[in-house]
Amino acid sequence: MTRRAVVVGTGHYLPERVVENAEFEATLDTTDEWIRSRSGIERRHFAAEGETTSDMAAKAAERALADAGLTADDLDAIVVATSTPDLTFPSAATMVQSKLGMTKGFAFDVQAVCAGFVYALSNASALIASGQASRVMVIGAETFSRIMDWTDRSTCVLFGDGAGALLLEAQEQPGTNTDRGILSTDLNSDGRYKDLLYVDGGVSTQSTGHLRMQGNQVFRHAVEKLASTANTALDRAGLSAADVDWIVPHQANIRIIQGTAKKMGLSMDNVVVTVQDHGNTSAASIPLALSVGKERGQIKEGDLIVTEAIGGGLAWGAVVLRW
Numbered sequence: 286m287t288r289r290a291v292v293v294g295t296g297h298y299l300p301e302r303v304v305e306n307a308e309f310e311a312t313l314d315t316t317d318e319w320i321r322s323r324s325g326i327e328r329r330h331f332a333a334e335g336e337t338t339s340d341m342a343a344k345a346a347e348r349a350l351a352d353a354g355l356t357a358d359d360l361d362a363i364v365v366a367t368s369t370p371d372l373t374f375p376s377a378a379t380m381v382q383s384k385l386g387m388t389k390g391f392a393f394d395v396q397a398v399c400a401g402f403v404y405a406l407s408n409a410s411a412l413i414a415s416g417q418a419s420r421v422m423v424i425g426a427e428t429f430s431r432i433m434d435w436t437d438r439s440t441c442v443l444f445g446d447g448a449g450a451l452l453l454e455a456q457e458q459p460g461t462n463t464d465r466g467i468l469s470t471d472l473n474s475d476g477r478y479k480d481l482l483y484v485d486g487g488v489s490t491q492s493t494g495h496l497r498m499q500g501n502q503v504f505r506h507a508v509e510k511l512a513s514t515a516n517t518a519l520d521r522a523g524l525s526a527a528d529v530d531w532i533v534p535h536q537a538n539i540r541i542i543q544g545t546a547k548k549m550g551l552s553m554d555n556v557v558v559t560v561q562d563h564g565n566t567s568a569a570s571i572p573l574a575l576s577v578g579k580e581r582g583q584i585k586e587g588d589l590i591v592t593e594a595i596g597g598g599l600a601w602g603a604v605v606l607r608w
């Protein structure tokens with residue numbers, strides 16, 4: 286038998302304020318048509334004044350606990366993927382721990398920008414497989430609206446805020462690729478590309494900074510690297526693209542999502558797409574899409590899912606799991 290990390294609950298939270306593309310036309314030299322046709326984004330949510338990453342993360346986690354019929358006392362660990370924590374420290378994860386009223390176990394953040402949730406899932410799966418934890422809440426949560434340069438039309442129209450959570454539980458499975466749970470992962474980064482997508486501030490440079498991106502350069506890397514990491518992870522599990530029920534990709538740009546599906550030989554009927562309603566929520570985008578995909582009735586127990594993401598670093602990776 287093999288100890289696998291199986292998803293037993295999902296939840297998400299989106300801030301109340303919805304900003305349609307047309308709102309940017311008042312302050313920027315842009316159009317709804319440009320944003321839609323280049324990115325697939327139609328609207329995004331922005332956090333309210335004073336609303337933080339850990340506030341949103343805790344709400345998503347509460348919903349995942351309710352979905353699983355469990356309480357915070359049942360958790361051993363919380364992992365939060367974020368690049369926009371409330372404070373430099375303590376971690377957003379310990380803030381979520383406190384908001385959930387959980388006083389045992391452990392909590393920490395993972396920072397790999399848009400690939401953060403894939404990195405967090407991989408870490409949580411390893412904690413479960415090694416017996417260090419039996420139930421882990423894995424959350425992606427971001428307030429990218431706080432690091433936008435509102436005068437830069439090439440970036441500020443692309444991002445949004447939100448949070449999504451998956452509750453993973455250790456379950457003994459037969460040890461084949463028909464098991465439920467996380468079957469394989471593939472993580473990569475290459476710091477030579479650090480200047481393609483970064484925030485020009487931080488603690489040791491004594492500022493918060495703003496997101497800077499050479500979008501067309503990142504685009505060039507995205508399709509190639511995403512298809513390659515997804516195929517590597519599938520291969521590691523002894524599976525191929527033909528076995529996949531759903532690709533649940535990082536939601537940055539519909540053209541990247543379409544290009545990756547095509548390169549993997551899959552139809553868009555096999556892809557969960559939320560980019561039109563959420564924009565790019567960085568580490569929150571995959572758990573948001575998983576939670577929404579389940580709510581829509583797309584994702585069902587037994588489905589084979591591949592998640593893949595790329596972001597600043599560059600950092601990228603994929604996780605193969607059976608729901």
Ligand code: ACO
Binds near residue numbers: 399438596
């Ligand atoms: N409205 C109107 N015109 C615009 C806008 C806008 N909002 N933004 C840029 N333009 C202009 C540019 O100035 C440029 O004009 P020019 O030709 O006169 O110089 C023109 O549109 C084309 O710009 P490109 O950047 O080449 O446009 P492209 O088709 O590449 O689309 C986009 C831009 C949407 C950013 C795309 O490149 C993309 O999605 N890149 C990848 C983003 C991504 O996946 N990031 C990784 C995850 S994010 C993370 O890790 C935090």
